Amino acid sequence: MSKKINYTSTEDHIIQAVEKANFVLESDGFHQILSAKEEFGHSNATGLIISNLIKNTKVNAYVEIYKSVWPWSKVNGYTLPTDKNKIYLNERKFNGQLTILD
Numbered sequence: 001m002s003k004k005i006n007y008t009s010t011e012d013h014i015i016q017a018v019e020k021a022n023f024v025l026e027s028d029g030f031h032q033i034l035s036a037k038e039e040f041g042h043s044n045a046t047g048l049i050i051s052n053l054i055k056n057t058k059v060n061a062y063v064e065i066y067k068s069v070w071p072w073s074k075v076n077g078y079t080l081p082t083d084k085n086k087i088y089l090n091e092r093k094f095n096g097q098l099t100i101l102d
Helices: 012-026 028-036 047-056
Strands: 061-066 077-080 083-090
Touching (some): 012 061
16 A cells, blocks of 8 residues: 555654555545545535546655644644645644544
8 A cells, every 4th residue: 555645753643543544545445435426515526536636646745733823723734735745734623632433
């Protein structure tokens, strides 16, 4: 399995979440469900188009943790158009814990 999302620190809960995300992104079941979606809000792409993009991408994403200045920020995370390969996650939103779904 090729990793599409990477994290290079020691936070076990984030390491586990990234491993699970990579597993899901490689799962045939995920791609079957995604491919069946005909539309998404704010997008012209169908689920099949998105599924094929995920399967065929050579791009790797990297997770970076940040702590929002404002403690009550509603932002869970974000990406930037100038840094498309990074996923910034707000540390304040998970307080050191993420729920890993089976």
